[in-house]
Amino acid sequence: MIAINTAVTVLYYLICAFFLAAIAYNFVKTRKVQESVLYGLMMIPFILRLLRLK
Amino acid sequence: MKKTALMLFLALLVLSLCAVAEAPPEETKLEGPYLVTTCGQSPGAVMVGMSAMQAGAKATYNNALTAETFEPGEFKTLIVTAGTxxxxxxxxxxxxxxxIERCLGVIKAAREAGLKIVGAHIEGMARRTDSSDAASIEAVMAEADVILVVTDSDSDGFFTAYAKEHEKPLIVVKDALEIGKVL
Amino acid sequence: MKLKWAKIAVLLVMAACAAVAGFLFHEQRVYREAVAASPHLTQVKKLSDYSPAIKGTVNDCNVYVFDSGVPGGTALLIGGTHAEEPVALVSALVFTENLKVTQGRVFVIHRVNTSASTNTRLGEAYPRFFHVEAPWGVQKWRMGDRVANPLDSWPDPEVYIHYPSGQNLAYMDIRNLNRNWPGKADGLLTERTTFAAMELIRQEGVDLTIDFHEAELEYPVENTIVAHERGNEVAAMTSMMLTSQTFRVPIGMEFSPKALHGLSHREVGDHSDAVSYLFEVAEPMLDRIRGITDEELLMSGKDRFVMKAGEHNLLYAPIDESGWPFDLRIARHVTTAQTLIQVNNMLHPDQAILMEGIPSYQDILDQGTGAFLRDPAAAPPEQVYYD
Structure with missing residues (x-):
């Protein structure tokens, strides 16, 4: 049980990192200010998760 | 001297009148040993048992008692606590x-064996909150020869009115710890 | 060029938001709660001293031991099962900071599910900390959640299957300490925590356990003692004595259901020689219909929405303008624990535990809880511990 949970947790953080990278990529590529604000907001919870703050 | 004797006589007379006034009426006199059960599996029966033990009265509680397992033995009174x-x-x-079915069966068997039936509500308003409490109270009190309640249970006068309406004797004690005093 | 500067501005604002949020979460997670223990404390152990199952985890809490050296009974007082019920924590703490045992032994745990105290309930806007004023200053504790922090125990199963009963429970209850008794040595964090606590109970030969809780007024099991069947008579007598002689609002008693698994009042009694009790007291902040959820509500226990529900007979405990203040809730728990132990002494003299130094119900109401908390800064360093 502990081993399975550890494996799922590692996968979860990898997924988080992937989505953060994807959002950051879109943030860099977008030409619209409004979208950049949106991507900026979306990155916050992923950062907090990756840093294990929440 | 005559005056002192008269005063003493008057004092004794007043005291004896007080004693008469304080003695419970015959219909509300309860006689042990007591058999106690609960209609609704609340801890009321345990509390009656503990209060009786503290007062030196003989009481046995059995929350799983049925008409089939009921044995009158030396019991004189059946107390059924209501509230679920x-x-x-x-x-x-x-x-x-x-x-309710179990308790009505026990009450019937106890009455046939000559026991007095006491319907009790001794856990206060906390056991008068929902329809299950109401059903338990209605079923037990309707069959009771005597109703025994604590002050909190009757704080809205429900049991006083019920006893009056159905012409049943009512015993009100301050709280569950005081029950032993009337047993 | 304009877009570039706009994005830099967005990044700066975003970083500032993340930094503030991150600081607040981190602060609650690492805050250490000082305990200035009674001079009569004998020893402080770790829960992992009884089982390696939780060694190195956040839930390896302190176990405060008061051993009189005189043969008698052994009691375990458990605080912090649900970290959003802070009176449970502080009631246990009042014992640790004031107790002197002259016969038998008393073990005290303040934070049995420490992990739950390191975050608050999602979406409920709970305060992160709460404070009590003492004559020497202000004491501060974490205000937590009902279940362990997902950072410490994650993911939850789709359905939590309780061990060993096999009963199905809601998924998040795998992190709810009071659904995980008697625990499992190789389970998830809370299962391992209760397993270690059970080992404590078994290895120390504990005679009775008291698990402090608080409950919403909408919940039917309120202001009561829930007892394992071996403790029915002790609990009934305690309830009757306190209702008759001490409490304005009666304290009831409930039987522990045999078919409901995972709760301390059921499993501790079933899986050890100890008799298990659980105390509940009314806390309006836990009600779903409450108003603003802040520290003021937590401490005063006053809420006009909860009062309105009471006017419509929707509650299982009375409430009026005076509310259910913190000190009243502490006074009830501390007094109930003392009385229950005294009644247990009467009915089971071989398990006698004699205690001194614990404030009375009226003392706590008159002087406030703060009057019975010691100043960690002024206490000798060897008497100061951290949860």
Whole structure:
């Protein structure tokens, strides 16, 4: 049980990192200010998760 | 001297009148040993048992008592406490309808054996909150020869009115710890 | 060029938001609660001293031991099962900071599910900390959640299957300490925590356990003692004595259901020689219909929405303008624990535990809880511990 949970947790953080990278990529590529604000907001919870703050 | 004797006589007379006034009427006199059960698996029967023990009265509680397992033995009075406990009924794996059926069976058997039936509500307003409590109270009190309640249970006058309407004797004690005093 | 500067501005604002949020979460997670223990404390152990199952985890809490050296009974007082019920924590703490045992032994745990105290309930806007004023200053504790922090125990199963009963429970209850008794040595964090606590109970030969809780007024099991069947008589007598002689609002008693698994009042009694009790007291902040959820509500226990529900007979405990203040809730728990132990002494003299130094119900109401908390800064360093 502990081993399975550890494996799922590692996968979860990898997924988080992937989505953060994807959002950051879109943030860099977008030409619209409004979208950049949106991507900026979306990155916050992923950062907090990756840093294990929440 | 005559005056002192007269005063003494008057004092004794007043005291004896007080004693007469304080003695419970015959119909509300309870006689042990007591058999106690609960209609709704609340801890009322345990409390009556503990209060009786403290007062030196003989009481036996059995929350699973049925008409089939009932044995009159030397018991003189059956006390059935009303008011339900969801946790208690969960603990016993039963429900309020089964509880009422069980208790009515026990009451019938006890009455046939000559026991006095006391319907009791001794856990206060906390056991008068829902329809299960109401069903338990209605079933037990309707069969009771005497009603025994604590002040909190009757704080809205429900039992006083019920006893008056159905012409049943009512005993009100301050709280569950005081029950032993009337047993 | 304009877009570039706009994005830099967005990044700066975003970083500032993340930094503030991150600081607040981190502060609650690492805050250490000081305990200035009674001079009569004998020893402080770790829960992992009884089982390696939780060694190195956040839930390896302190176990405060008061051993009189005189043969008698052994009691375990458990605080912090649900970290959003802070009176449970502080009631246990009042014992640790004031107790002197002259016969038998008393073990006290303040934070049995420490992990739950390191975050608050999602979406409920709970305060992160709460404070009590003492004559020497202000004491501060974490205000937590009902279940362990997902950072410490994650993911939850789709359905939590309780061990050993096999009963199905809601998924998040795998992190709810009071659904995980008697625990499992190789389970998830809370299962391992209760397993270690059970080992404590078994290895120390504990005679009775008291698990402090608080409950919403909408919940039917309120202001009561829930007892394992071996403790029915002790609990009934305690309830009658306190209702008759001490409490304005009666304290009831409930039987522990045999078919409901995972709760301390059921499993501790079933899986050890100890008799298990659980105390509940009314806390309006836990009600779903409450108003603003802040520290003021937590401490005063006053809420006009909860009062309105009471006017419509929707509650299982009375409430009026005076509310259910913190000190009243502490006074009830501390007094109930003392009385229950005294009644247990009467009915089971071989398990006698004699205690001194614990404030009375009226003392706590008159002087406030703060009057019975010691100043960690002024206490000798060897008497100061951290949860």
């Amino acid at each position: 406990s969801m946790k208690g009924m969960g603990a016993a794996g039963t429900d309020i309808n089964a509880e």
